[in-house]
Amino acid sequence: MRSAHTVHDVRAAEAALMARLPEGALMQRAAAGLAAVCAGVLGGAYGTRVVLLVGSGANGGDALYAGARLARRGASVTAVLLSPGKAYPDGLAALRSAGGRTTADPAAGEELVRRADLVVDGIVGIGGRGGLRGAAVPLARAAAGSGAAVVAVDLPSGVDADTGEVAGEAVRADVTVTFGTHKPGLLVDPAAGFAGTVHLVDIGLGPDLPGPAVQALQHADVAALLPVPGARSDKYRRGVLGVAAGSARYPGAAVLAVAGALHGGAGAVRYAGSAAREVIARFPETLVSTGRPSQAGRVQAWAVGPGAGEDASARVALEDALASDVPVLVDADGLRHLKGLGRPARGALAGRTAEVLLTPHAGEAAALLDVAREDVEARRLEHVRRLADAYGATVLLKGSTTLVAAPGGGPVRANPTGTGWLATAGSGDVLSGLAGSLLASGLSAFDAGSAAAYLHGLAGRRAAGRDGAPFGAHELAGELPAAWRDVRGAAH
Numbered sequence: 001m002r003s004a005h006t007v008h009d010v011r012a013a014e015a016a017l018m019a020r021l022p023e024g025a026l027m028q029r030a031a032a033g034l035a036a037v038c039a040g041v042l043g044g045a046y047g048t049r050v051v052l053l054v055g056s057g058a059n060g061g062d063a064l065y066a067g068a069r070l071a072r073r074g075a076s077v078t079a080v081l082l083s084p085g086k087a088y089p090d091g092l093a094a095l096r097s098a099g100g101r102t103t104a105d106p107a108a109g110e111e112l113v114r115r116a117d118l119v120v121d122g123i124v125g126i127g128g129r130g131g132l133r134g135a136a137v138p139l140a141r142a143a144a145g146s147g148a149a150v151v152a153v154d155l156p157s158g159v160d161a162d163t164g165e166v167a168g169e170a171v172r173a174d175v176t177v178t179f180g181t182h183k184p185g186l187l188v189d190p191a192a193g194f195a196g197t198v199h200l201v202d203i204g205l206g207p208d209l210p211g212p213a214v215q216a217l218q219h220a221d222v223a224a225l226l227p228v229p230g231a232r233s234d235k236y237r238r239g240v241l242g243v244a245a246g247s248a249r250y251p252g253a254a255v256l257a258v259a260g261a262l263h264g265g266a267g268a269v270r271y272a273g274s275a276a277r278e279v280i281a282r283f284p285e286t287l288v289s290t291g292r293p294s295q296a297g298r299v300q301a302w303a304v305g306p307g308a309g310e311d312a313s314a315r316v317a318l319e320d321a322l323a324s325d326v327p328v329l330v331d332a333d334g335l336r337h338l339k340g341l342g343r344p345a346r347g348a349l350a351g352r353t354a355e356v357l358l359t360p361h362a363g364e365a366a367a368l369l370d371v372a373r374e375d376v377e378a379r380r381l382e383h384v385r386r387l388a389d390a391y392g393a394t395v396l397l398k399g400s401t402t403l404v405a406a407p408g409g410g411p412v413r414a415n416p417t418g419t420g421w422l423a424t425a426g427s428g429d430v431l432s433g434l435a436g437s438l439l440a441s442g443l444s445a446f447d448a449g450s451a452a453a454y455l456h457g458l459a460g461r462r463a464a465g466r467d468g469a470p471f472g473a474h475e476l477a478g479e480l481p482a483a484w485r486d487v488r489g490a491a492h
């Protein structure tokens with residue numbers, strides 16, 4: 001599990017640890033880790049050209065000390081000082097005594113960047129506010145346009161460490177070397193898209209850190225969550241998922257939701273709705289009926305809404321499922337009907353004894369919160385939390401990094417496996433069935449949502465192939481068994 005902490009928590013942990021260590025020890029740990037990653041990226045420091053972009057704070061200090069280490073190993077190192085009067089003095093002295101040079105001329109800096117093998121971004125770290133400013137902007141652009149590898153110190157300068165927002169220009173890194181713990185912005189888009197490959201350098205903060213603000217599951221975490229049948233399992237004990245999805249207009253959504261559901265761990269899938277004929281034709285193992293959810297027989301969870309349409313029967317299906325005493329996943333048209341139930345948002349769900357999992361994309365989340373879609377996309381972390389609290393439900397916010405938040409606080413899970421190839425019609429229907437199936441097999445809404453997003457992303461990557469190619473949602477569903485095997489195989 002990768003964990004990310006807020007700037008406030010990182011600073012508090014650093015202060016507690018620093019009080020027990022000699023002065024400068026933490027920065028030396030950070031710089032040593034940074035220099036080691038840089039040397040690895042370069043394939044050895046000797047004879048290489050390294051340019052440090054150095055701002056006014058300790059982030060620049062890390063870059064200067066790492067630059068001194070690289071210079072001692074034979075790299076030609078030049079620091080471009082963006083605030084020459086404020087650059088970290090001891091770091092500057094260390095660089096100079098190791099044979100490194102400095103310049104305060106931004107134009108000369110841009111020229112150096114264009115000819116560099118490696119650019120180290122020490123402009124700002126966790127002390128940064130807003131996008132890049134002044135001379136940092138053309139330098140960051142020159143770095144992006146050069147052939148140099150760009151290594152960001154702690155986080156790419158210009159991105160917001162806590163929110164993942166990118167308010168203006170930011171450095172585009174190939175590699176980010178972060179210290180002590182991840183920062184939420186390294187796991188959450190849009191900022192995460194600027195970070196490249198992230199290396200965590202352990203500087204000893206662990207014992208002083210509280211619980212994380214954001215988590216990203218890894219194979220072993222997901223393997224531990226996935227339900228595996230034992231000797232005493234039967235199809236009912238494994239859990240039965242009810243799917244109320246699709247309509248005469250969108251029968252395919254029902255088929256795709258069932259396709260996802262058959263790969264989520266439930267022992268059986270019941271379908272209730274007007275696409276029963278299409279579902280049974282494609283998946284003869286499904287138990288189908290054409291009535292409302294409450295007439296379909298006993299289930300352990302419902303997945304409601306994909307392709308359900310806008311007419312009254314879809315609203316009735318949602319109300320019916322919510323009136324049950326089992327967990328309910330609400331997606332797509334179901335979310336629209338949820339919004340339109342006419343009762344206060346919380347009221348629609350408050351009386352339930354079992355969990356609710358909402359799975360909106362940014363546009364649906366915006367509609368549920370009455371805000372602009374762009375606001376949700378720019379500050380996804382804030383909005384997934386707000387939506388979970390407003391509706392008293394667990395929320396899976398789909399997108400470039402899918403986020404899952406439970407109501408009432410606690411860490412948000414950021415899914416690391418997504419790929420842009422998943423943005424294809426029907427992909428969300430497969431996810432609904434998959435997450436619903438995991439709910440039916442007994443996982444909490446939080447775990448079901450995050451494990452489903454993880455498997456769905458892996459399946460998407462497999463379907464796209466190593467070089468990347470488009471696929472249809474039915475092919476995505478077809479890759480789910482292989483995604484399970486990837487995850488379970490890595491845990492053994």
Ligand SMILES: NC(=O)C1=CN([C@@H]2O[C@H](COP(=O)(O)OP(=O)(O)OC[C@H]3O[C@@H](n4cnc5c(N)ncnc54)[C@H](O)[C@@H]3O)[C@@H](O)[C@H]2O)[C@@H](O)CC1
Pocket residue numbers: 014018026027028030031055056057058059060062123124125126127128129130131132133136153154155158179203
């Ligand atoms: N505190 C510690 O013990 C450690 C800190 N470390 C480093 O220290 C960093 C934090 O250092 P600081 O608190 O000095 O802060 P930063 O170095 O992140 O930046 C602060 C300075 O940047 C300026 N600034 C803010 N936003 C800007 C923007 N958008 N464009 C240009 N300049 C901007 C501010 O005026 C401020 O002076 C971490 O990110 C990490 O790299 C590491 O050395 C590990 C140990």
Ligand SMILES: [K+]
Pocket residue numbers: 059121122123124125152153154155156157
């Ligand atoms: K930085």
